[in-house]
Amino acid sequence: MTNDILVFYLIAFTTIISAILVITMRDIFRCAIALLMMFVAIAAIFITLEAEFIAAVQILVYAGAVVVLILFAIMLTKRDGERDMIPVFRGLVSLLFLLVIMLYVGEMNWWRYAPPMEAEAGSTALIGTLLFSEFVVPFEVISLILLVAMIGAIYMAKKEVAE
């Protein structure tokens, strides 16, 4: 148990430090790398909670796909010095986010240490079965929404080429 808590604090520390680095560093490429670090640390938290499937998906989707896409987008831009958002605007946006998150978090018992789930709760087989039985309709609706978003993106990309 003490081991678990020690590991948790280590991971939590990494997560918070890298999250702070994401918003404070001036070079956008380094920010993206810090973001990657944060995603991996969050995956580690999922592992300590015995949610191995979620951890793997977290790495696959966020660290593997989202960060790579961000980095790819940065590589396509020109490298012309460092640029900041307007500080006032930046401050307001973060304040708004903080408020929303605090309101939400305030309703939960977030200060309690969450014990690991029972081994079966995070298992792939159970998630799979639930997705295709109880939650099959929401699951299909989500796929439809994703498909629509994809078609929209392709349409917009195509239009630009045609001009």
Next chain:
Amino acid sequence: MAVITEIMANPVARGLVGVLVVVAFISLNVLFLTWMERKVVARVQVRYGPNRAGPFGLLQPVADTVKLLTKEDIIPKAADRLLFTLAPAVAFTVAVLPAITIPLTKGLIVTDLNVGILYVIAVSSLATIPVIMAAWGSNNKYSLLGGMRAVAQSLSYEIPLVLSVVGVIALTGSLSMVRIVEAQKDTWFILLQPLGFAVFYLAAIAEMGRIPFDMPESESELVAGFHTEYTGMKFALLLFAEYIHMVVATALIVVLFLGGWNLPFITLPPILQAAVFMVKMYIVIFILMWTRGTLPRIKINVMTAIGWKFLIPLALANIFITGILLAW
């Protein structure tokens, strides 16, 4: 003996020992592979290859290491020092990560995660990131072009790679690597999943960035691609990472499609099982090197087109067929 068991009971100690053993084992294999690759390619091209250092030139990797260690470590003035220095270390770490779930035999495995193959796919998707870090950090146009090609390539080939594994998972009914091998006790999945194997093999070569899919570092166009600016040990680490990708990918091919430690009709003692695994792995590696010596490089647009328009539909068809046959 009692002391060892006591140490191994501690999860932290076991993890550390596991990491050390895996890194040492893989590094030895990589050193051997650098020698083997030179020999095989030399034979294909009717040359002798290294034959001065030690018997059959076997000490050539040692000589190479000494050479790389004594080289001047250059960091370009315009480079991003942090990213430039970090990239080789990240590349090495990320390359080793999938190895902990690969079972040489049922007992010889660091940890048999119940999300085994999914974990491997997830951490291998990170392999592009050090390449981008190196490419961007070098601040060199050839590096950047190499990096962009690497991303385009791994994005297009990751999808068929993942889809081609689905058939194997459906046949096994589990993501655990040990279970996947055990399911192949009688019939190897290469016989049940020939299409899946073909797609996985091609996509794996592309993910490794080897000829005929070595766009990220095609030396005749991009000097050396993303590692143009690297020298000395940093260069060695990047090269090492590439060979580790090869070891891990071939080990995966053996686990997923070639029956792992199983041989048809006979059950072997554990030590021989590990040997069988290694032999299978080296046969696949030999075929990879042979291909490298024989085939020319494919153009980047043709390559991405193969990924999207050919391999993905094939992989989807494979899932469809497997599904129908399983439901039968």
